[in-house]
Amino acid sequence: MYTQALNSSDGDDRGVEDVAHASQFQARIDADERIEPNDWMPAAYRKTLTRQISQHAHSEIVGMLPEGNWITRAPSLRRKAALLAKVQDECGHGLYLYAAAETLGTSREELVDAMLAGKAKYSSIFNYPTLTWADIGTIGWLVDGAAIMNQIPLCRCSYGPYARAMIRVCKEESFHQRQGFEIMVTLCRGTAEQKAMAQNALDRWWWPVLMMFGPPDQVSQHSDTSTKWKIKRFSNDELRQKFIDATVPQAEFLGLKIPDPGMKQNENGNWVHSPIDWDEFKQVLAGNGPCNRDRLAARRKAHDEGAWVREAAAAYAEKRKSRRLAQAAE
Amino acid sequence: MATANIEVSETPLVLYALRRADDALILGHRLSEWCGHAPALEEDMALANMGLDLLGQARELYSYAAKVEGRGNDEDKFAYLRDVRQYRNLLLVEQPNGDFARTMVRQFFYAVFADLYWRAMMASNDPTLAAIAAKSEKESAYHVRHSSEWIVRLGDGTAESHRRAQNAIDDLWAYTGEMFAVDDGERGLIDAGIAIDPATLKPRWLKTVTGIVNEATLALPNSDWMQQGGRSGSHSEHLGHLLSELQSLQRTFPGATW
Amino acid sequence: MATPNTPLWEVFIRSRNGLAHKHVGSLHAADSTLALQAARDIYTRRGEGLSIWVVPSNAITASDPSEKGMMFEPAESKIYRHPTFYDVPDEVGHM
Numbered sequence: 001m002y003t004q005a006l007n008s009s010d011g012d013d014r015g016v017e018d019v020a021h022a023s024q025f026q027a028r029i030d031a032d033e034r035i036e037p038n039d040w041m042p043a044a045y046r047k048t049l050t051r052q053i054s055q056h057a058h059s060e061i062v063g064m065l066p067e068g069n070w071i072t073r074a075p076s077l078r079r080k081a082a083l084l085a086k087v088q089d090e091c092g093h094g095l096y097l098y099a100a101a102e103t104l105g106t107s108r109e110e111l112v113d114a115m116l117a118g119k120a121k122y123s124s125i126f127n128y129p130t131l132t133w134a135d136i137g138t139i140g141w142l143v144d145g146a147a148i149m150n151q152i153p154l155c156r157c158s159y160g161p162y163a164r165a166m167i168r169v170c171k172e173e174s175f176h177q178r179q180g181f182e183i184m185v186t187l188c189r190g191t192a193e194q195k196a197m198a199q200n201a202l203d204r205w206w207w208p209v210l211m212m213f214g215p216p217d218q219v220s221q222h223s224d225t226s227t228k229w230k231i232k233r234f235s236n237d238e239l240r241q242k243f244i245d246a247t248v249p250q251a252e253f254l255g256l257k258i259p260d261p262g263m264k265q266n267e268n269g270n271w272v273h274s275p276i277d278w279d280e281f282k283q284v285l286a287g288n289g290p291c292n293r294d295r296l297a298a299r300r301k302a303h304d305e306g307a308w309v310r311e312a313a314a315a316y317a318e319k320r321k322s323r324r325l326a327q328a329a330e
Numbered sequence: 331m332a333t334a335n336i337e338v339s340e341t342p343l344v345l346y347a348l349r350r351a352d353d354a355l356i357l358g359h360r361l362s363e364w365c366g367h368a369p370a371l372e373e374d375m376a377l378a379n380m381g382l383d384l385l386g387q388a389r390e391l392y393s394y395a396a397k398v399e400g401r402g403n404d405e406d407k408f409a410y411l412r413d414v415r416q417y418r419n420l421l422l423v424e425q426p427n428g429d430f431a432r433t434m435v436r437q438f439f440y441a442v443f444a445d446l447y448w449r450a451m452m453a454s455n456d457p458t459l460a461a462i463a464a465k466s467e468k469e470s471a472y473h474v475r476h477s478s479e480w481i482v483r484l485g486d487g488t489a490e491s492h493r494r495a496q497n498a499i500d501d502l503w504a505y506t507g508e509m510f511a512v513d514d515g516e517r518g519l520i521d522a523g524i525a526i527d528p529a530t531l532k533p534r535w536l537k538t539v540t541g542i543v544n545e546a547t548l549a550l551p552n553s554d555w556m557q558q559g560g561r562s563g564s565h566s567e568h569l570g571h572l573l574s575e576l577q578s579l580q581r582t583f584p585g586a587t588w
Numbered sequence: 589m590a591t592p593n594t595p596l597w598e599v600f601i602r603s604r605n606g607l608a609h610k611h612v613g614s615l616h617a618a619d620s621t622l623a624l625q626a627a628r629d630i631y632t633r634r635g636e637g638l639s640i641w642v643v644p645s646n647a648i649t650a651s652d653p654s655e656k657g658m659m660f661e662p663a664e665s666k667i668y669r670h671p672t673f674y675d676v677p678d679e680v681g682h683m
Contacts, residue, residue, distance in 0.1 A: 306369025
């Protein structure tokens, strides 16, 4: 799961090193060819993609934490198996994405270290807490729903390894949103307490989920280059609108109220939301969301406490190599 | 009002299935606690896979226990509505994860046993247990492979990993004897060809465990004092905390469907 | 706090009997045994595979994309290597 909010390019391509290469490069993109790791590419393209893919990977890994918070408390064995498998998938997706980012020349270790040092971003949505079981349903339904909107176009992204990773991710994620919606249906058909739990979760997650798509188009920077390079194929507002229009009837089916009394349908049938509190979004991105510190602390703890294990494996690999060499020399 | 515990008619066969189901559920639950916190992403994937294998085994065994019992219980009632005194798992599997070495040693001790056990149970007269055994044996065989490779790397890795692995072995060793114990009810099932006598597995278990531990430059303790009690509901303090978390929603919202 | 790099491996999976191994992705592991296990745990969770190869990424020698013309274009004109180059009268039937 991931968000559109971070899909913006690092500056423009004006300082391009080599004009002839650059125009050949753009011609290949325009012809819908895929760019592969060893191909020539502008430094800004490499930088933009390294940042975007690694942020996407960080989001998958940090995104394991809010849902992982409920694996040990899942209310039935069936739910427990599904949730463990889903959070495990997110780990796998982080892993595929780090591998795609590495093809651009930066190692996973460097990318992870930047995240742990607080220098790299990840999706703002994972800085909100999961308070009840209904949050698990809501995350699957809305957060994964929003992620799919963003991720499907990325399957056609111009960078081959990223596009291939996204195809795998989208295929595997197809059960995630259904898993969440099934939880919501069960809660909404359950006791009054369960239904209230579902409504409360929707109330808390709705606006943060709309923010996942990023700032409105008129203030979003750098989109042009990302669009020209076919990294980004739809604008933030386009995807947000598509998401809302898909979600409104689902909420109706559940009998839940979207917490936006001012939302109206326009003449084209699109649902128009009330203004989004972008100050909150900025604060969360800047590290001041309700869980930013907890999330980073959890990842740092796993990383630090795992160091001796990784060192042991490396030390053993060295010993094994030298033993094999010694054997071969005999 | 919290939901009351269910009553279970613990006939020998029901109890037999519940004990194995509880082993799998509790160990699977412990492994699931790692999700998102493992030493490397690759290992996070592996721990979750083993946890899912065990969770699957638990569900099949609970469902079978429910069918044999025939009193309207089901997998979730067994898992969520029995208290600590009604749980029948081995003390070994409820021990906390601790560091990665402790989790791997616990996994290794159990998996080597489980693999031998399920392989023998494939010949059970009880077709359901034989079928569960056939599936579980392949899963356990991989758990043996995975945990053995790590025992060797931790033991023969760095001084720190060696120390941690040896501590884990020393601390968990006393919980291994319970795997081979049999009570009167189980004796009847063994005589009827439904169950196998786990004591017969002990020499092979010890041989495999010793082989890997030696390769890892580690050592097994000399002590043969073994803790018992899990099979009859006398657990360590850890299980109660695990269950209070596992069962929290079912206990807080009695009778709700999730 | 730089972390030492764990070696990178490329993973190839043979999905069904008769099909060749296909590249599916990469992973990090300290040695080949752990790499093979990780490949199993990461890339065959949905029954995708019957056989796995893992290869150290740095063992792969790749063609240079800037030499694409020299490497691959000469083959494009050798149309006589394809069956459609040859005319066989219709009445002969399938050949």
